[in-house]
Structures are given as structure tokens and as C-alpha cells.
Amino acid sequence: MIRLISLILLACLPLMSFAAGKIYTWQDENGNTVYGDRPPVQAEVTEVAIQGKKKAAVEVDESALAGEWFGRGNNGGEVKMSIGDAGNIVFTQTKADQSVYNYQGVWTLENTSIIVITEFTQEISSVGKIKRSVEPVQVIYTITSFDGTDMQFLAGPESFTASKI
Numbered sequence: 001m002i003r004l005i006s007l008i009l010l011a012c013l014p015l016m017s018f019a020a021g022k023i024y025t026w027q028d029e030n031g032n033t034v035y036g037d038r039p040p041v042q043a044e045v046t047e048v049a050i051q052g053k054k055k056a057a058v059e060v061d062e063s064a065l066a067g068e069w070f071g072r073g074n075n076g077g078e079v080k081m082s083i084g085d086a087g088n089i090v091f092t093q094t095k096a097d098q099s100v101y102n103y104q105g106v107w108t109l110e111n112t113s114i115i116v117i118t119e120f121t122q123e124i125s126s127v128g129k130i131k132r133s134v135e136p137v138q139v140i141y142t143i144t145s146f147d148g149t150d151m152q153f154l155a156g157p158e159s160f161t162a163s164k165i
Contacts, residue, residue, distance in 0.1 A: 023048040062109045064148040071162025079160050083107065089116055091139075100124040103137070114141040114153070 026043040028034050039045040066085035072078055076096030083089050092102040105118035116139040123131045145152040149164045 023050060058112045058143055058146055060109060060112050060143050060146045061148060064146075065109065065114070068165045069151070069162040070165045071160050074159045079162060081162065083114075089114075091116075098126045103139070105136075105139075112143045112146075114143065115139075116141070 023035060023037055024039045024045040024047055025033055025035050026039045026045045035048065063085070065083050067083060069081040069083065070078070073093070073095075077094050079091070079093045081089065081091050087106045087108065088104070089107045090102070090104050092100065094100050101121070101123050103116075103118040103121040105116045107114050107116045109115075118137045118139065119134075121133045121137055125131075139155065141153045141155050143151055143153045144159075150162070152159065152161050154160075
């Protein structure tokens, strides 16, 4: 029995080298370069050296969030946030096409995310058409950088940079 277990472990030894989150490159049967973490057993593989700096963990001081924030989005336009220390928030975004999105709601901080439940939302198109809703909507802002006076955050596909005013 021990001999059988030893043979099984010995047979699996080459496969163990492909563990630990490594990335490899090899050529497929058509000559295309393929990247992945599980190359075929018969392929000649090269480990890809991944370099980079690990980002420092973001620490957000909840008391430093309260105040007026103004900034810009990566898609153009501007954003203004009024964050109250009592949990209220008013958000206005003027987009690059001059349409406006705003809401009023309540917020909480969970780790590095501002979780907002809106009381109402309003969108005004660039041609003046107004769309209002009183249905609650959850909005999540993931803070990627914060020092108390400047912050960067993500909201879906958009990223924003804002400063306390």
C-alpha cells in the first residue's frame, strides 16, 4: 500500500511545479503563443516573470470623509459630493456631454467602500429632459486612495479624483 501511494505521489510531482499562482507561456499546435496557469503536460513551457509593486493598503478615516468634495471623472465632467457626518450625502455629477446626475441619500463606510442608499435620483439630459426616481438605489464607491484631503474612487467603470474644498 505504501509503495502504491509513493508511486502516485511520484507521478504527481511534475504537476506540483505548476501550482502557486504562476503564469506560463507555450506554443499551441498552430504556433500561437498561449499564456495561462495550466499548460499542457507535453508542452515546452516558460514561466512568465511578473514584476510590480504591491500597492499599500488604503486606510480611510471615516471622520475625515465628512465635508465638501469636488473633483473630476476619467470620462470628463465634474463631481461634487457633500458628505455629512450624520450619514447624509448629496452627490452631483456633471458629465462631459453636460448632462447632470444627482441624488440625495444616506451613506456608511465598509472597509474602503462608501455604500449609499439613495432617497431619490434625478437625471437631466444635455437637452433638458428630466428623469426622476424615488425608488431607492444602492451606489458603491470604492476608494483607491485617501489621505483626508484628496481621494480617488471608483463607481462602476468610472474613476474619480476629488479634493476637499
